[in-house]
Amino acid sequence: MPELRKDPVTGRWVIIAEERSRRPSDFLRESVPPPALDGRICPFCPGQEAKTPPEVFAWRTAGRANEPGWDVRVVPNKFPALRIEGGLDRRPDGMFDRMNGVGAHEVIIETPDHGAVLSTLADRQIELVLSAFRERVADLKRDRRFGYTMLFKNHGAAAGASLEHSHSQLVALPATPKRVQEELDGARRYFEFKERCIFCDIVRQEAGSPRLVLETGRFLVIAAYAARFPFETWIIPKDHDSHFEYADGPTLANLAWVLGATLRKMERTLERPPYNFMIHTAPLQDPAMQHYHWHLELIPRLSRIAGFEWGSGFYINPTPPEEAAKFLRESGVG
Amino acid sequence: MPELRKDPVTGRWVIIAEERSRRPSDFLRESVPPPALDGRICPFCPGQEAKTPPEVFAWRTAGRANEPGWDVRVVPNKFPALRIEGGLDRRPDGMFDRMNGVGAHEVIIETPDHGAVLSTLADRQIELVLSAFRERVADLKRDRRFGYTMLFKNHGAAAGASLEHSHSQLVALPATPKRVQEELDGARRYFEFKERCIFCDIVRQEAGSPRLVLETGRFLVIAAYAARFPFETWIIPKDHDSHFEYADGPTLANLAWVLGATLRKMERTLERPPYNFMIHTAPLQDPAMQHYHWHLELIPRLSRIAGFEWGSGFYINPTPPEEAAKFLRESGVG
Numbered sequence: 001m002p003e004l005r006k007d008p009v010t011g012r013w014v015i016i017a018e019e020r021s022r023r024p025s026d027f028l029r030e031s032v033p034p035p036a037l038d039g040r041i042c043p044f045c046p047g048q049e050a051k052t053p054p055e056v057f058a059w060r061t062a063g064r065a066n067e068p069g070w071d072v073r074v075v076p077n078k079f080p081a082l083r084i085e086g087g088l089d090r091r092p093d094g095m096f097d098r099m100n101g102v103g104a105h106e107v108i109i110e111t112p113d114h115g116a117v118l119s120t121l122a123d124r125q126i127e128l129v130l131s132a133f134r135e136r137v138a139d140l141k142r143d144r145r146f147g148y149t150m151l152f153k154n155h156g157a158a159a160g161a162s163l164e165h166s167h168s169q170l171v172a173l174p175a176t177p178k179r180v181q182e183e184l185d186g187a188r189r190y191f192e193f194k195e196r197c198i199f200c201d202i203v204r205q206e207a208g209s210p211r212l213v214l215e216t217g218r219f220l221v222i223a224a225y226a227a228r229f230p231f232e233t234w235i236i237p238k239d240h241d242s243h244f245e246y247a248d249g250p251t252l253a254n255l256a257w258v259l260g261a262t263l264r265k266m267e268r269t270l271e272r273p274p275y276n277f278m279i280h281t282a283p284l285q286d287p288a289m290q291h292y293h294w295h296l297e298l299i300p301r302l303s304r305i306a307g308f309e310w311g312s313g314f315y316i317n318p319t320p321p322e323e324a325a326k327f328l329r330e331s332g333v334g
Numbered sequence: 335m336p337e338l339r340k341d342p343v344t345g346r347w348v349i350i351a352e353e354r355s356r357r358p359s360d361f362l363r364e365s366v367p368p369p370a371l372d373g374r375i376c377p378f379c380p381g382q383e384a385k386t387p388p389e390v391f392a393w394r395t396a397g398r399a400n401e402p403g404w405d406v407r408v409v410p411n412k413f414p415a416l417r418i419e420g421g422l423d424r425r426p427d428g429m430f431d432r433m434n435g436v437g438a439h440e441v442i443i444e445t446p447d448h449g450a451v452l453s454t455l456a457d458r459q460i461e462l463v464l465s466a467f468r469e470r471v472a473d474l475k476r477d478r479r480f481g482y483t484m485l486f487k488n489h490g491a492a493a494g495a496s497l498e499h500s501h502s503q504l505v506a507l508p509a510t511p512k513r514v515q516e517e518l519d520g521a522r523r524y525f526e527f528k529e530r531c532i533f534c535d536i537v538r539q540e541a542g543s544p545r546l547v548l549e550t551g552r553f554l555v556i557a558a559y560a561a562r563f564p565f566e567t568w569i570i571p572k573d574h575d576s577h578f579e580y581a582d583g584p585t586l587a588n589l590a591w592v593l594g595a596t597l598r599k600m601e602r603t604l605e606r607p608p609y610n611f612m613i614h615t616a617p618l619q620d621p622a623m624q625h626y627h628w629h630l631e632l633i634p635r636l637s638r639i640a641g642f643e644w645g646s647g648f649y650i651n652p653t654p655p656e657e658a659a660k661f662l663r664e665s666g667v668g
Contacts, residue, residue: 001420004433006432008431011512015416015435016435017415081351081650082349095539098337098338098339101336152646174338178346179646179648202429225427226430312511312612313511313512313516314484
């Protein structure tokens, strides 16, 4: 019997179609090939710094700004969706509302090594990437025009990556994205009723559940109870914190290992799939919140989304989360 | 300067990236090939009725049930995402909520002609398809387990169609889909403030706007003000009605022409793109509402969706709606 499950945070119902159950080998195969230069010049490689806009941040052991010697380098997107200059100028348009597309759009180049992918980097290198995330958010927070910072990664062309050199992205926006606002609203309703953070309750319950993928002293990795997509996986810090940028050094160090291990499990189980991840965090200018809890959502791109899902926001997931978690747990890597 | 626009119904912000502006010729080309049997046997063709589950409805001029002679035929999906039998059995699962996957999943075979596509059918045939939609919804409404009926179409493999013989689908669900619930909530808030239907106000304002694609006595076709996707197009009845299934004969007759004309404009402008449409209507068991207004949302599949959009619900649309509407208006077909 197929089952309907409700996401406890957003209230979204999902069909878990067990009888159509699909194992890792049943999915569309679009493995991401290992990055290779093949004689081409890559603007994210050391020595090509002039091919990007000037860097806004770097972790480096040698060289000056915009020279080789960096470990992680952050540059503005050459083709930004938003512009950094000017005021928002919020205004009506008849019955509608508009404002200027003011924001920041940055690229975090995760390694100087063109042949590397995030999952194969040393823990210390992933930690530098996460620290660069935190530094950039802390810096953009000083600009009061920005209400939200999204940190995300598109891995593989099928997941939207236009350059193969390993990188993630940051977008600073004047408004909170709708999906995050739904989480904030749902988490607030739960808090009003229970006087507890819903994510803290999920951590408590899922630690012993068949949806558990991985657990460390500081993080829980789980298949989401009402996962929209096969192998949708969440990384949640065990200790309550509303904002990613408040994470301390030991937390980022542990997250580096957890993220790498989770990606390695996914790449082994699903044969290097394209994937997206995004960090969901509280709005930039809001103070620390009792009811919201930052986390990372990771989604491999395994199947096409049909009109049913688009038009409705009602998803059909052919892989029960308990089975997805089992495959990841038993993948033999970590 | 890029612009941020807010969808007035759901409150979702969208980036309209004018400087990345993309014309019809700039998009990924995945034209849907004309249907052709090439010697294969199609379960939706006349004479193959035994290859589908027994029909639940048909418009026919000859023959008996499950025989040739039909103009439009409705059958249960052979691989349904939901099952028609049994009770919902709503129950907790620790802190979570689940229920049985009870629902209906039907296929509306739009024509006996394997070589036809919806946009090329005669107006009268499209009207039969729309009447079949209405008949099925009216029938399923009698089953109090079902809270919502979704009518949608996936055209082309890239839009999720698994069989090429022209068809649309109906899913009856116990719960209202999230995207529709957001519209219901937003429309209610607007009504509480203005004491008017927001869709009626959109009809009044957009009739004279550069986003107008087509207007008849009964319908308005517009590019959505805060369109998430390039060429996202809405068909809205001018007269207020919350439920699609209350549409009368003359309204469906006019919609048949309007839908056909809109699809022909889109197919000419974008070279037969894959597309999805969905009818957004009020929940099945609710009485007529003053604040909600049924409509049809049509989205051609022109570009891949990246991690940014997935994770955030924040869309970047590279084609301003005013330009999309102009291309469709001037397509030379109707």
